[in-house]
Amino acid sequence: MARRKGLMSLGAFLYPSGHHIAAWRHPDSKADAGIDFRHYVALAQAAEAAKFDLIFLADGVGTRGDNVEFLSRTAHSYQAQFEPITLLSALAAVTARIGLVGTASTSFNEPYHVARKFASLDHISGGRAGWNLVTTSNEHEARNFNRDEHFAHADRYQRAEEFANVVTGLWDSWEDDAFLRDKASGRYFDPAKRHVLRHKGEHFSVLGPLNVSRPPQGHPVVVQAGSSEAGKELAARSGEAVFTAQQTLEEAVAFYADLKGRLPRYGRSPDDLKVLPGVFPVVGHSEREAKEKFEQLQSLIDPVVGLALVAGLTGGFDLSGYPLDGPIPELPATNASKSRQRLVLDLARRENLTIRQLYQRVAGARGHWQLVGTPEQIVDQLEERFLNYGADGFNVMSPVLPGGLTDFIALVLPELRRRGLFRSEYTGVTLREHLGLTRPEHPAVKGKHAGVAAA
């Protein structure tokens, strides 16, 4: 097989003080980064200057868990930070080219609001918006929205599928050239190019049209994060980028082939969806410096926090009654994110980790792929995954911010560029163009083209 051509995509996954669970305690981090707007402006502008495809924001609609002793010792768990839509909109005003991807759950939102806010962000930013579609498996979040418990796994995904259909349908409420704005005749729009959705489904009844004209990208890019069977089907049907987590090259290549192989069933091409696994890079000028950086962070993890984090990743299972230096006990299946639980447990079994070793292993990257080394060592790994079709690019989860991102930019990007794997300049304007995704034609226009072809 010929060497894979083309460039990889890179996302800057911004998490207030950094992705390592103890990042907020690091001497170089801002402990109040979650409410420091200038911190985010500096990060977004640095990522844009470095030609990243996008910045990425996760989300939770509530604090996670009721273990206040744990919560009071962590800056994670979405306790005190900006809401993503407001933050991305503000960042749109101080950036010009970088994509802006934010998470919004289908579980406790209305599709009209989600369609409208991302369409508005796409207009404000000139075609740079992306919606990370997630479902919510956390009962503490459910209880902020009139429910006593979260939806069961299967229900969540049925609702998500219908939700996604309504959102994309609303984005097509108007054809691209529907608005005439002809001052002389007084015609503001062409009635024939206005499409009322009239959706009536199991979960939603939505009239339409959306009260925002068609987004510059046609549709903001739809990103997904689920890696379960239901999540993969949803991604194959409606995802355009997938944020995922694999530890090994074999797992990554298998996941990539599995996901891309599902696309033709939905009339889509493998190029219509980009696979962007998370990577947690700790980079040093030498291997020793990288390891020391990492150990410094690991030493800042409080055991209370580490155990609670493992519980969060394994669906609420509490390991605090077991010896920290003993093995991981058998865990029952839960209703929580199944693929994530499996990943964490496979990791522990494969490396025969103790509970303490497990929490230290997952603490930083939280189940994502962790790389500690020199720029060359890190690029070797990224290149291997990219060239072997294990990824179309990566979502970079800097351990500490801003330092981890500026290190990646200063040390790793030059090596990626030297090997011809990453851009030196933007060639496109929109997020779709950065990612190499085509702009969706309006269904009515597509219909006309099909009619002409058939005639």
Add this chain to the structure above:
Amino acid sequence: MARRKGLMSLGAFLYPSGHHIAAWRHPDSKADAGIDFRHYVALAQAAEAAKFDLIFLADGVGTRGDNVEFLSRTAHSYQAQFEPITLLSALAAVTARIGLVGTASTSFNEPYHVARKFASLDHISGGRAGWNLVTTSNEHEARNFNRDEHFAHADRYQRAEEFANVVTGLWDSWEDDAFLRDKASGRYFDPAKRHVLRHKGEHFSVLGPLNVSRPPQGHPVVVQAGSSEAGKELAARSGEAVFTAQQTLEEAVAFYADLKGRLPRYGRSPDDLKVLPGVFPVVGHSEREAKEKFEQLQSLIDPVVGLALVAGLTGGFDLSGYPLDGPIPELPATNASKSRQRLVLDLARRENLTIRQLYQRVAGARGHWQLVGTPEQIVDQLEERFLNYGADGFNVMSPVLPGGLTDFIALVLPELRRRGLFRSEYTGVTLREHLGLTRPEHPAVKGKHAGVAAA
């Protein structure tokens, strides 16, 4: 009675091409202003340079009506414009002092989302956010949210009251100094200063806490627009500024006294709520120039649009079967905004207007107070209302944008300042400080102070 002291507040109510129904057809307007972000940046920065208290954005969660012939001839009715939360967040990044007030309906939202987004905007903007709380009486909007019809008037206000209580309760989830962020001890927050709402009411069940720390203003400023009996009670209980519509000085003074008189019943002082009526100013260097400006706009109104607008203001009553130059027929009471309907009909009866004259009268200001004249004439009117306690300030609804706002700034503001009625520099930083509203103490702290005072 001594001459009223203090300065008036001014809001810049931004509506894409301007508030006049035909503004988009005016030769100087941008017909695509609703999706032109640079247009809004220029307006917000101009209003800030002129020391306005705030910019104000209305909202509708759907296009209004199914008369496509009408809709296709108007840029109003929220058909193709930015969503307010995203737009205000983006404007927060390019302004520094001006307040940012956006509308969000309690009818088709969840209080957790609304509390969170405005809290986030308050952090992003450094204490400049305001929430204009409205209820929605439009069935076309209801049908975008799984409902066949909108809530009845009384239900809407009961829901709104509970909604407002949940939102302010969520803003008090954390005391101001709850977040310690002590790197050495590892304590991120003080558990004693975290307050879980645990709200269970008729319409909402919301656990909490909010996952945003207490906003810089304590609470973003709560603005309301309802002038019905239920609306006034809601404003007296939880409003801090009221956007209202009165035609005459007598009506304005009576409304002002009525509303302020209700506050003590809720343990509040008259200064805790500011009355800011809308004003639609057409200003010229001479009276003749002002009138010509206005007539130019009036001449651009399409009868189809004018009649549909009257229908919208009177609760859906269709006058298109009646002679345009005949009198207004009797209208039945409807479930729509009652106070607005009454205002429009009182105006028609008082001035014995024909249908055509009525639609021309309400077309521009849409039931608000319309002033056409020289800077001196306009300031005479504003001063009279302010000095006679008919208003604490005004929400300026420019007929055409940007021209109407730049005219107001260039011609009217110097005269207001010459008479000592409006500021020349900001003296505060937050929206609360601009409006002269106190920052709400956290209930737990207030409790402690009360305990000390009693001891």
